[in-house]
Amino acid sequence: MDRRTLLARLAAFGAVASAQVEAAAPPRRRRLAVLLFDRRESWTWFEPELRDELAALGWVEGKNLGLQWNYADGDLARLRSLAAQIVASAPDVIIVRGTPATHVLQEATRTIPIVTGVGDPIGSGFAKTYAEPAGNVTGISWAIAETTQKSVELLRLLVPRLSHLVVVWQADRVPFEQERTRPVEAAARAGGLTMRPVFVADLGDLKEALRLEPARGPTAALVFNLGSDVGGSFEAVADVALASRMPTMFEHRAFVDAGGLASYRLNWDRQTQRNAVQIDKLFRGERPGKIPFELPTLQEFVLNLKTARALGLAVPRTLLLRADAVVE
Numbered sequence: 001m002d003r004r005t006l007l008a009r010l011a012a013f014g015a016v017a018s019a020q021v022e023a024a025a026p027p028r029r030r031r032l033a034v035l036l037f038d039r040r041e042s043w044t045w046f047e048p049e050l051r052d053e054l055a056a057l058g059w060v061e062g063k064n065l066g067l068q069w070n071y072a073d074g075d076l077a078r079l080r081s082l083a084a085q086i087v088a089s090a091p092d093v094i095i096v097r098g099t100p101a102t103h104v105l106q107e108a109t110r111t112i113p114i115v116t117g118v119g120d121p122i123g124s125g126f127a128k129t130y131a132e133p134a135g136n137v138t139g140i141s142w143a144i145a146e147t148t149q150k151s152v153e154l155l156r157l158l159v160p161r162l163s164h165l166v167v168v169w170q171a172d173r174v175p176f177e178q179e180r181t182r183p184v185e186a187a188a189r190a191g192g193l194t195m196r197p198v199f200v201a202d203l204g205d206l207k208e209a210l211r212l213e214p215a216r217g218p219t220a221a222l223v224f225n226l227g228s229d230v231g232g233s234f235e236a237v238a239d240v241a242l243a244s245r246m247p248t249m250f251e252h253r254a255f256v257d258a259g260g261l262a263s264y265r266l267n268w269d270r271q272t273q274r275n276a277v278q279i280d281k282l283f284r285g286e287r288p289g290k291i292p293f294e295l296p297t298l299q300e301f302v303l304n305l306k307t308a309r310a311l312g313l314a315v316p317r318t319l320l321l322r323a324d325a326v327v328e
Contacts, residue, residue, distance in 0.1 A: 030059065030283045031066040033091040037079055037101050040071045046272065050095075053276035059283065066091075074172065076100070083108045093282045095275060099124050102137065110136055113288040115278050117271070119144030119180060121293050130293045138278055138291040143266050145183040148222075151249050151264045152187040154301065155220045157319050158262065158308070159247050163217035164194045166246070168209050169224050171199040180224065202230060203240055210244035220247040223255075234258035238307075247311055256302045256327055261311065266296040300324045 034050070036043055047069065051061055059065040070086060072079035079101055086094060087108040095115045096102050102116045106126065116139035118124055123145070127133035130141065156162045165188050169180075181197070188195040194216065198209040210221055226237055238259035241248040250256060250263040274294055281291055304327040308315050320326065 029064045029066065030093070031068065031089075031091040032279060033068040033070065033086045033089065033094045035070045035072070035079075035082055035086060035094060035096045035101060035105065037072045037074065037098055039073050040069075043071070049272045050276065053273045054279065057276060057280040059280065072101075080104050087112060093279050095279065102126060106135075106137060112136065113138070113282045115139045115275055115282070115288075117142060117275070120183070123182070127293050130295065132290060133293055134289045136288050138288045138293055140271060140274060140294045140296075143295055144180055145186070147264065147266050148180065148183040149187045149190070150299075151222055152184075152191055152193070154262065154264055154319070155222065155247065155249050156191055156193075157316060158313055159218050159220045161218050162191075162193065162220055164196070164213075164219040165191075166209060166219060166221040167195060167197045167224070168206065168221060168226070169197065169199050170226050170230050171201040171205070184222070200226070200230060203232065203236060206230070206237065206240050207244065210241060210246045210248065212244065212246055220249065222249050223251065225251050234260075242307060242310060245311060247313060253300060253302045253325070256304050256307075259304065259307055261304055261307045261313075263300070263302045265300055267298040267300050302327065 032054075036046075051067070054065060055061075061067050068086070068089070068091065070082045072082055083101075083104045087105075091112065093113045093115060094105060094109075096105055097117050099118045099120075102114065102118055103124070105114055114137045116126070116137060118126060118139065119142045121127040121133070121137070121139070121141050122129070126135065126137040128135075152165065155165070167184050184197075185195060198205075200206045200209055206226070212219060221241070223237075223241070230237075234254045235258040238255050241255075241260055248261050250260050251265055253263050253265075256263045278291055278294075282288060301323050302325045303315065303320070303323045305315065306328060
């Protein structure tokens with residue numbers, strides 16, 4: 001091999017190697033804006049988790065990534081103002097949580113990619129299908145309709161001849177719970193149940209909400225996501241539910257460990273990691289309308305047998321076998 005041929009081959013090899021390195025490395029610096037409805041204190045875990053997951057994909061804050069954190073402090077007017085400011089700053093991607101906040105952002109931009117977590121992306125109008133959203137929004141679905149239907153089904157198995165359902169929401173989060181109204185009503189209707197929605201601000205409200213009304217027949221309650229500002233603690237909420245003698249299904253296991261009757265939810269395994277992967281794809285040029293909404297694959301049904309006995313409920317063996325965890 002003559003010297004000229006050797007040099008030409010070495011140059012070609014170098015060009016290929018350089019192209020491979022360039023393809024593997026993250027492209028130019030990107031900017032990610034984060035918009036969250038709540039106060040920052042509610043998301044202390046999310047900030048380091050998101051930074052770590054993005055860094056694992058090659059996006060390091062201060063190096064090739066700019067991060068902009070925005071908190072609305074529970075104020076819808078502030079949420080809209082922040083959304084407008086974010087869109088005006090033209091970040092590469094925006095990550096958000098919850099249906100109302102996502103609606104606000106989508107009203108502000110139909111071009112900047114939005115990564116979200118919502119209960120029903122199709123029903124809320126963010127996606128045409130899970131596989132191909134088609135717009136500027138992608139993310140994860142919390143499968144609210146499926147979760148609600150299963151929760152009501154489990155309550156009907158726990159409470160013989162169940163005829164009435166009390167549904168409890170936290171009062172200051174009404175805008176965020178509206179997307180759950182349709183699936184709750186549908187699940188109650190499918191089960192032949194009457195339904196009474198209640199919005200609570202404190203333990204006194206909860207006690208009144210769970211007050212049994214014999215004229216309505218066998219009754220159970222479905223309690224959604226009460227924060228510490230309402231109940232004070234998981235134990236306090238569980239104590240009110242037990243004292244009411246109303247069988248209650250919670251959204252989180254912590255209430256059942258504290259003495260509540262049961263909980264059911266679809267669990268996300270590494271939710272922030274999955275969002276980080278979607279953000280990485282957007283940073284590298286993929287269109288949000290082509291990135292599928294992801295669905296949870298894990299479910300958790302937890303049952304407190306001690307509380308069931310205290311309420312005089314005979315738990316069917318088939319239901320015990322379906323439980324992912326039993327608290328004795």
